[in-house]
Amino acid sequence: xxxxxxxxxxxxxxxxxxxxxxxxxxxxxxxxxxxxxxxxxxxxxxxxxxxxxxxxxxxxxxxxxxxxxxxxxxxxxxxxxxxxxxxxxxxxxxxxxxxxxxxxxxxxxxxxxxxxxxxxxxxxxxxxxxxxxxxxxxxxxxxxxxxxxxxxxxxxxxxxxxxxxxxxxxxxxxxxxxxxxxxxxxxxxxxxxxxxxxxxxxxxxxxxxxxxxxxxxxxxxxxxxxxxxxxxxxxxxxxxxxxxxxxxxxxxxxxxxxxxxxx
Amino acid sequence: xxxxxxxxxxxxxxxxxxxxxxxxxxxxxxxxxxxxxxxxxxxxxxxxxxxxxxxxxxxxxxxxxxxxxxxxxxxxxxxxxxxxxxxxxxxxxxxxxxxxxxxxxxxxxxxxxxxxxxxxxxxxxxxxxxxxxxxxxxxxxxxxxxxxxxxxxxxxxxxxxxxxxxxxxxxxxxxxxxxxxxxxxxxxxxxxxxxxxxxxxxxxxxxxxxxxxxxxxxxxxxxxxxxxxxxxxxxxxxxxxxxxxxxxxxxxxxxxxxxxxxxxxxxxxxxxxxxxxxxxxxxxxxxxxxxxxx
Amino acid sequence: xxxxxxxxxxxxxxxxxxxxxxxxxxxxxxxxxxxxxxxxxxxxxxxxxxxxxxxxxxxxxxxxxxxxxxxxxxxxxxxxxxxxxxxxxxxxxxxxxxxxxxxxxxxxxxxxxxxxxxxxxxxxxxxxxxxxxxxxxxxxxxxxxxxxxxxxxxxxxxxxxxxxxxxxxxxxxxxxxxxxxxxxxxxxxxxxxxxxxxxxxxxxxxxxxxxxxxxxxxxxxxxxxxxxxxxxxxxxxxxxxxxxxxxxxxxxxxxxxxxxxxxxxxxxxxxxxxxxxxxxxxxxxxxxxxxxxxxxxxxxxxxxxxxxxxxxxxxxxxxxxxxxxxxxxxxxxxxxxxxxxxxxxxxxxxxxxxxxxxxx
Numbered sequence: 001x002x003x004x005x006x007x008x009x010x011x012x013x014x015x016x017x018x019x020x021x022x023x024x025x026x027x028x029x030x031x032x033x034x035x036x037x038x039x040x041x042x043x044x045x046x047x048x049x050x051x052x053x054x055x056x057x058x059x060x061x062x063x064x065x066x067x068x069x070x071x072x073x074x075x076x077x078x079x080x081x082x083x084x085x086x087x088x089x090x091x092x093x094x095x096x097x098x099x100x101x102x103x104x105x106x107x108x109x110x111x112x113x114x115x116x117x118x119x120x121x122x123x124x125x126x127x128x129x130x131x132x133x134x135x136x137x138x139x140x141x142x143x144x145x146x147x148x149x150x151x152x153x154x155x156x157x158x159x160x161x162x163x164x165x166x167x168x169x170x171x172x173x174x175x176x177x178x179x180x181x182x183x184x185x186x187x188x189x190x191x192x193x194x195x196x197x198x199x200x201x202x203x204x205x206x207x208x209x210x211x212x213x214x215x216x217x218x219x220x221x222x223x224x225x226x227x228x229x230x231x232x233x234x235x236x237x238x239x240x241x242x243x244x245x246x247x248x249x250x251x252x253x254x255x256x257x258x259x260x261x262x263x
Numbered sequence: 264x265x266x267x268x269x270x271x272x273x274x275x276x277x278x279x280x281x282x283x284x285x286x287x288x289x290x291x292x293x294x295x296x297x298x299x300x301x302x303x304x305x306x307x308x309x310x311x312x313x314x315x316x317x318x319x320x321x322x323x324x325x326x327x328x329x330x331x332x333x334x335x336x337x338x339x340x341x342x343x344x345x346x347x348x349x350x351x352x353x354x355x356x357x358x359x360x361x362x363x364x365x366x367x368x369x370x371x372x373x374x375x376x377x378x379x380x381x382x383x384x385x386x387x388x389x390x391x392x393x394x395x396x397x398x399x400x401x402x403x404x405x406x407x408x409x410x411x412x413x414x415x416x417x418x419x420x421x422x423x424x425x426x427x428x429x430x431x432x433x434x435x436x437x438x439x440x441x442x443x444x445x446x447x448x449x450x451x452x453x454x455x456x457x458x459x460x461x462x463x464x465x466x467x468x469x470x471x472x473x474x475x476x477x478x479x480x481x482x483x484x485x486x487x488x489x490x491x492x493x494x495x496x497x498x499x500x501x502x503x504x505x506x507x508x509x510x511x512x513x514x515x516x517x518x519x520x521x522x523x524x525x526x527x528x529x530x531x532x533x534x535x536x537x538x539x540x541x542x543x544x545x546x547x548x549x550x551x552x553x554x555x556x557x
Numbered sequence: 558x559x560x561x562x563x564x565x566x567x568x569x570x571x572x573x574x575x576x577x578x579x580x581x582x583x584x585x586x587x588x589x590x591x592x593x594x595x596x597x598x599x600x601x602x603x604x605x606x607x608x609x610x611x612x613x614x615x616x617x618x619x620x621x622x623x624x625x626x627x628x629x630x631x632x633x634x635x636x637x638x639x640x641x642x643x644x645x646x647x648x649x650x651x652x653x654x655x656x657x658x659x660x661x662x663x664x665x666x667x668x669x670x671x672x673x674x675x676x677x678x679x680x681x682x683x684x685x686x687x688x689x690x691x692x693x694x695x696x697x698x699x700x701x702x703x704x705x706x707x708x709x710x711x712x713x714x715x716x717x718x719x720x721x722x723x724x725x726x727x728x729x730x731x732x733x734x735x736x737x738x739x740x741x742x743x744x745x746x747x748x749x750x751x752x753x754x755x756x757x758x759x760x761x762x763x764x765x766x767x768x769x770x771x772x773x774x775x776x777x778x779x780x781x782x783x784x785x786x787x788x789x790x791x792x793x794x795x796x797x798x799x800x801x802x803x804x805x806x807x808x809x810x811x812x813x814x815x816x817x818x819x820x821x822x823x824x825x826x827x828x829x830x831x832x833x834x835x836x837x838x839x840x841x842x843x844x845x846x847x848x849x850x851x852x853x854x855x856x857x858x859x860x861x862x863x864x865x866x867x868x869x870x871x872x873x874x875x876x877x878x879x880x881x882x883x884x885x886x887x888x889x890x891x892x893x894x895x896x897x898x899x900x901x902x903x904x905x906x907x908x909x910x911x912x913x914x915x916x917x
Binding site: 061081082083086087091092098099100101102103107108111114115116117121122123125126165169 | 772774785788789790
Binding site: 296525 | 616618691694695698699700702703704706707708710711712714715716718719721722723832833836839843873876877879880881882883884887888891
């Protein structure tokens with residue numbers, strides 16, 4: 001890692017990936033990745049399509065099997081089930097915002113806040129909203145939409161709701177998969193502010209294609225290419241790396257065609 | 264020798280019956296993800312095709328050989344109509360497709376009842392398939408050998424079509440990545456209809472063949488359907504190879520259970536084995552591992 | 558309107574209205590025979606409430622409810638046969654159908670069913686336990702969707718075949734000719750009426766339980782699992798447990814319905830619990846509205862009524878109608894009858910918008 005190249009002294013990492021490999025029937029989607037996520041940082045994972053970004057997130061959250069080691073606060077996560085890893089405070093969003101469309105915003109957040117509820121609480125009716133839910137609704141700008149069905153929310157607000165669901169669930173490692181896909185300019189700015197706001201006491205990793213958004217908001221960047229780490233460090237440092245420019249930043253027009261094909 | 268050949272043969276034979284019934288399903292369910300509960304009624308249509316052909320032609324041997332392609336056409340045509348009128352409109356609702364096609368199956372059963380009557384009709388086994396052949400000291404019925412041979416031929420034909428024809432390549436392309444296939448100019452709707460035609464046609468062929476060993480009645484197809492689905496589930500979606508292995512395995516298992524207990528307990532035994540098996544391999548025997556949320 | 562329906566007063570008045578119909582109106586207008594039929598329909602409605610919960614709210618296509626219905630029915634039927642035999646020839650006597658089949662010794666597994674308490678406990682616990690065990694095995698490994706539907710269907714098929722093979726359970730003919738129900742003669746009209754009241758009360762209780770589950774946090778969670786199971790797991794829940802509860806509750810309802818069905822109808826046989834009858838349980842639920850509380854009840858009652866009225870006179874036409882209903886409702890009206898007002902409202906709103914646009 002090129003940590004020493006960063007100007008600020010880094011706090012201890014919360015989440016540590018060591019030599020993570022994901023194998024899909026002989027195809028190495030992730031091939032020996034090292035990664036550290038720290039509290040207070042918005043860490044961008046970038047790279048062309050098929051670079052292994054989402055698969056890495058899948059590995060961390062227990063969806064994809066891997067070799068190597070992923071620890072959170074020193075505890076090994078490998079082999080744990082998806083919901084166990086989530087209970088350890090590792091939260092993720094999906095490329096297409098996934099919320100409970102037939103439930104209201106308040107219900108969505110209430111469910112997200114309640115993974116540790118016992119059966120008796122579950123079997124009773126909800127009388128009032130937990131304080132964390134009302135607070136979070138304000139934080140993600142959805143306090144006017146408590147009783148709106150999540151399915152009818154605008155695209156961008158769905159993504160905020162999904163982030164909010166991780167917040168009420170007390171996740172302190174947030175892995176966000178393309179959180180600004182399909183957002184307009186204002187929404188992107190709001191999302192950027194939200195990311196820094198929540199990163200204050202959490203580690204946030206963002207998988208993103210949008211380079212402007214990355215430059216504006218990244219505290220640290222890791223570039224993946226062909227399943228491996230191509231470069232890592234601060235924004236300027238990574239942008240200046242000729243290898244990165246070659247495979248990714250310099251070929252932005254190719255990127256657009258790739259995006260169009262994936263859409 | 265006899266002790267090995269007997270059970271082995273029974274297993275292979277039961278397996279090939281299962282395989283014939285399941286082969287079409289492994290295309291429509293396995294490759295397209297469509298659960299067609301009327302598949303059993305397509306098999307039933309095949310059995311009545313054999314019956315009607317025999318009524319017209321008379322000679323059992325000739326009519327069997329004619330009925331096989333006609334059965335394919337009848338099953339395929341029914342499948343094509345069903346796909347176009349109903350299933351196409353339900354592609355993103357697999358469970359609803361199951362129930363809607365169950366309704367279609369009910370209707371087809373009743374049509375058979377109204378046309379041919381509820382009691383089973385008789386299809387004569389051709390002269391050249393009567394009796395048995397001596398294999399390593401065990402007498403095995405020729406009808407069963409014929410069905411095994413037909414199952415082998417059908418699997419080989421499907422595999423060859425999928426691998427070497429342009430239609431087969433299109434089918435595999437659509438199954439692999441529908442969006443990409445469409446972007447590459449493949450008319451996925453035509454491919455779907457084609458896949459469904461072949462899958463349903465195979466049900467018709469299965470029906471014709473099954474008249475050699477079973478009865479022909481409006482509920483004939485239904486009795487094969489659940490077992491056929493289990494074969495596809497255990498084999499793994501989208502895998503002809505899986506269907507073959509699973510059919511033979513389940514057939515042998517059934518044969519073994521039946522040797523040591525009753526036929527009814529054998530069904531329960533097979534079910535338990537499948538549930539336990541799915542504990543180990545929830546996606547079936549053979550699967551493609553890819554990035555997915557499932 | 559919505560608020561009133563969801564308020565405590567709304568709920569109470571809803572139940573009061575339901576009770577008035579079931580306990581007041583129905584016995585008043587229906588003859589003894591028809592009241593018995595109605596009790597039979599209510600048994601199907603109880604199964605339907607469970608299916609509505611598991612399928613409509615939980616997204617689990619349960620094609621094997623006949624298994625749990627059948628278990629409840631056979632468990633109760635065994636007790637009734639034992640009681641009859643004991644009444645005729647004293648304790649430990651062999652039920653009549655076994656005598657006819659030449660079975661002189663009472664099979665060991667029949668013995669505990671002499672006890673009414675054991676029977677009731679078995680009706681409540683065995684099918685529920687089986688469903689929980691099966692659900693855990695299946696859902697923990699994330700077998701779902703079509704796979705689950707096919708497994709549940711296979712279970713129904715295997716169960717029916719198993720029963721046909723059991724001579725000590727009446728084989729193909731099943732169990733029938735029950736004379737007493739917990740000491741009361743079944744052919745007494747007063748007792749028949751009492752049996753109807755019990756069945757109706759159970760329906761109300763089952764609806765109340767389903768309502769509580771739907772309105773609780775669990776009910777919201779169940780819908781969340783139905784719509785986005787992966788999201789729920791990534792929030793830290795074991796989604797399998799959520800599904801198992803709904804599946805087991807649906808099995809419990811089916812079992813209780815089966816146990817009531819036996820004294821009400823007087824016969825249970827493998828023919829009424831196999832693959833086809835199991836799927837038929839879903840027709841009413843689909844027609845009424847799978848995701849609603851009362852849709853399944855109304856749908857199941859309507860289908861059962863139509864079946865009784867039409868199937869004897871026009872057996873062929875009724876089968877066509879059933880098939881067509883499945884196709885049409887599932888393809889064109891997946892929300893069932895309950896969704897018609899909403900659809901109509903949407904159409905009206907669209908028309909209004911169009912008029913507004915036209916006038917603007």
